[in-house]
Amino acid sequence: MATRKSQLPEYSEASIRVLKGLEPVKQRPGMYTRTENPLHIIQEVIDNASDEALAGYCKNIIVTLNADGSVSVEDDGRGIPVGLHPEEKVPTVEIVFTRLHAGGKFDKGAGGAYAFSGGLHGVGVSVTNALSSRLEITVWRKDEQGRAVHQIAFEHGEVVAKLKSRAAGKDDKKSGTLVTAWPDPKYFDSPGIPQAELQRLLRSKAVLLPGVKVTLVNARTGDTQSWQYDQGLRGYLSEALAQSTSAPPLIPMFEGQQYAGPDADGFAEGEGAHWVVAWTEDGAVVRESYVNLIPTSAGGTHESGLREGLFGAVKSFVEMHSLLPKGVKLLPEDVFARVSFVLSAKVLDPQFQGQIKERLNSRDAVRLVSGFSRPALELWLNHHVDFGKRLAELVIKQAQTRLRSAQKVEKKKSSGVAVLPGKLTDCESDDAARSELFLVEGDSAGGSAKMGRDKEFQAILPLRGKVLNSWETERDRLFANNEIHDIAVAIGVDPHGRNDSPDLSGLRYGRICILSDADVDGSHIQVLLLTLFFRHFPKLIDKGHVHIARPPLYRVDAPARGKKPAQKLYALDDGELEAIQDKLKKEGIREGAWTISRFKGLGEMNAEQLWETTMNPDTRRLLPVAVGDFGLDQSEARFNMLMGKGEAAARRMWLEEHGNEAEADI
Numbered sequence: 001m002a003t004r005k006s007q008l009p010e011y012s013e014a015s016i017r018v019l020k021g022l023e024p025v026k027q028r029p030g031m032y033t034r035t036e037n038p039l040h041i042i043q044e045v046i047d048n049a050s051d052e053a054l055a056g057y058c059k060n061i062i063v064t065l066n067a068d069g070s071v072s073v074e075d076d077g078r079g080i081p082v083g084l085h086p087e088e089k090v091p092t093v094e095i096v097f098t099r100l101h102a103g104g105k106f107d108k109g110a111g112g113a114y115a116f117s118g119g120l121h122g123v124g125v126s127v128t129n130a131l132s133s134r135l136e137i138t139v140w141r142k143d144e145q146g147r148a149v150h151q152i153a154f155e156h157g158e159v160v161a162k163l164k165s166r167a168a169g170k171d172d173k174k175s176g177t178l179v180t181a182w183p184d185p186k187y188f189d190s191p192g193i194p195q196a197e198l199q200r201l202l203r204s205k206a207v208l209l210p211g212v213k214v215t216l217v218n219a220r221t222g223d224t225q226s227w228q229y230d231q232g233l234r235g236y237l238s239e240a241l242a243q244s245t246s247a248p249p250l251i252p253m254f255e256g257q258q259y260a261g262p263d264a265d266g267f268a269e270g271e272g273a274h275w276v277v278a279w280t281e282d283g284a285v286v287r288e289s290y291v292n293l294i295p296t297s298a299g300g301t302h303e304s305g306l307r308e309g310l311f312g313a314v315k316s317f318v319e320m321h322s323l324l325p326k327g328v329k330l331l332p333e334d335v336f337a338r339v340s341f342v343l344s345a346k347v348l349d350p351q352f353q354g355q356i357k358e359r360l361n362s363r364d365a366v367r368l369v370s371g372f373s374r375p376a377l378e379l380w381l382n383h384h385v386d387f388g389k390r391l392a393e394l395v396i397k398q399a400q401t402r403l404r405s406a407q408k409v410e411k412k413k414s415s416g417v418a419v420l421p422g423k424l425t426d427c428e429s430d431d432a433a434r435s436e437l438f439l440v441e442g443d444s445a446g447g448s449a450k451m452g453r454d455k456e457f458q459a460i461l462p463l464r465g466k467v468l469n470s471w472e473t474e475r476d477r478l479f480a481n482n483e484i485h486d487i488a489v490a491i492g493v494d495p496h497g498r499n500d501s502p503d504l505s506g507l508r509y510g511r512i513c514i515l516s517d518a519d520v521d522g523s524h525i526q527v528l529l530l531t532l533f534f535r536h537f538p539k540l541i542d543k544g545h546v547h548i549a550r551p552p553l554y555r556v557d558a559p560a561r562g563k564k565p566a567q568k569l570y571a572l573d574d575g576e577l578e579a580i581q582d583k584l585k586k587e588g589i590r591e592g593a594w595t596i597s598r599f600k601g602l603g604e605m606n607a608e609q610l611w612e613t614t615m616n617p618d619t620r621r622l623l624p625v626a627v628g629d630f631g632l633d634q635s636e637a638r639f640n641m642l643m644g645k646g647e648a649a650a651r652r653m654w655l656e657e658h659g660n661e662a663e664a665d666i
Contacts, residue, residue: 022098022130025130026130029131037189038188046201051292066219071183072178076176077175077176083143093139093150125179128181135155136180140177207236214228256274267364274343275342275344276342286342288342288343289341301362305365305373306341308366309369309372311336312370317378329428350365363612427456427458436458436510445602449615452608468481471531484532496539504539504543513622541626552572556596561589
């Protein structure tokens with residue numbers, strides 16, 4: 001009879017597998033693309049054609065749904081380079097389709113192939129190739145020998161027909177690229193491409209590329225559709241609103257566009273945005289945003305910038321004309337609630353959330369779009385005062401509706417009002433769903449947080465020193481500790497046990513955020529506060545109210561280079577610092593040309609830095625606290641071992657076992 005030990009799988013050097021080439025994509029396709037259907041891998045090819053149009057070299061994009069299930073994308077751009085790559089000594093077109101992180105979008109300096117592009121990560125079409133059973137490419141291109149036609153084919157990501165070239169005919173002036181892909185159905189939930197989604201994608205490309213003709217040919221049915229917009233975003237939004245259930249716009253559509261010039265402060269030349277905005281009184285709203293022609297269905301920081309710009313302009317107009325009734329305060333959602341818009345941003349080096357690029361994360365995009373959209377709308381409103389007053393009426397009505405709704409909730413709360421702690425700097429909003437409380441380590445950091453916060457919905461409670469280890473403290477003795485007393489009174493919920501049913505109607509803040517230094521002492525304070533919440537306020541964790549703010553440990557100042565302005569980049573830890581330095585090297589910045597600052601504590605950050613990196617909802621990284629897969633019993637046992645007074649021996653054993661995993665912060 002075999003022993004249990006012999007039945008266990010062997011773990012040796014041979015157990016470690018290195019994925020090469022396109023294998024990572026085939027092993028984990030969901031990390032690189034959407035796997036519901038093959039549309040996204042076709043979109044990667046369409047995006048490349050769109051980048052040629054964005055750069056001004058392409059006037060026609062044709063997408064064909066072939067009878068055999070393949071999809072062809074053809075453009076009349078410059079054609080993908082086919083000569084031997086100077087470093088790799090392989091045809092460049094082959095590298096583009098077989099190597100991850102290879103492309104023409106990395107070099108943003110002078111002489112780069114693309115100043116602005118949606119394809120950024122160099123992963124796109126290599127993923128298309130990896131997840132296709134076959135892929136064929138034809139390139140028409142002019143070189144020193146004249147015009148030529150080049151062809152190459154792949155199967156399952158591997159070259160099956162090496163690059164072949166032939167001279168083009170004397171009258172053949174054609175240039176561009178034709179890519180035909182047969183998506184492999186085994187990687188997708190459904191092998192079919194959703195027609196309506198593809199049509200919407202192609203139409204949006206035409207809208208965002210004025211003068212470019214985009215055509216969809218369905219060889220299976222014989223149908224052909226073309227889109228070519230001269231009126232751009234305005235016509236597109238008008239059409240979309242007409243097709244939705246929305247009422248006609250309350251005021252004329254507000255359209256604007258602005259791009260940074262060569263002397264712009266903090267932005268590269270050409271960065272900016274084009275927007276069209278409409279307010280309707282009822283019905284569905286239409287909201288679409290793009291970054292370098294890539295649809296960002298989950299929004300991101302460019303949308304946040306538009307929201308901030310519109311709010312600032314409308315608020316300024318309302319205050320200038322004294323239109324706001326007494327007791328009513330405008331919030332961004334009052335202005336944004338009935339907005340329909342199409343927004344197209346151009347960002348030199350966009351940072352997306354994930355390879356499928358559904359959401360823009362670039363912090364500077366908030367300032368970029370708001371800085372351009374606010375002055376333009378302010379000017380327009382003050383030149384069209386009647387329309388401005390009509391818009392103000394709609395926005396004020398939204399604010400009054402919100403206030404009435406909040407008051408209904410307020411009446412349900414208990415009438416017993418506790419005296420709030422004196423060092424609490426409260427927020428102005430009474431809406432618990434929106435408001436946030438930051439428990440901040442130290443008085444100096446508390447001062448920066450007070451100056452940097454949004455006082456409308458963010459409250460600050462500074463904590464002196466380390467909070468009491470409350471793991472074994474009886475509930476009726478908790479309030480003997482001033483810090484714990486102040487926390488409990490500020491949040492408006494009494495201490496309770498895991499099996500209790502506490503009254504949470506008095507909760508004053510929807511988010512309770514622990515904000516401590518990014519060092520070992522800060523981590524210790526996090527643990528002490530998490531112990532307090534886990535032991536004595538467990539329902540707040542269960543309901544998702546407790547969060548950990550993540551301030552950066554490092555700041556990297558990179559010099560200006562070509563079109564790229566000077567950058568301020570922030571890293572949470574050593575791993576992110578290394579990634580930032582790798583990125584700067586890839587951008588061609590000489591190693592050592594940048595400077596690295598280490599924040600010893602929150603007190604070293606000024607109010608603007610703390611807001612931008614840690615408190616601004618649009619750019620921060622807030623970590624929600626939950627029990628998770630570890631399980632309640634295991635979590636309780638671990639807390640007991642770490643925080644229990646009689647557990648010194650267990651702690652010592654645990655430290656001896658795991659001590660080599662710690663990184664000393666000396």
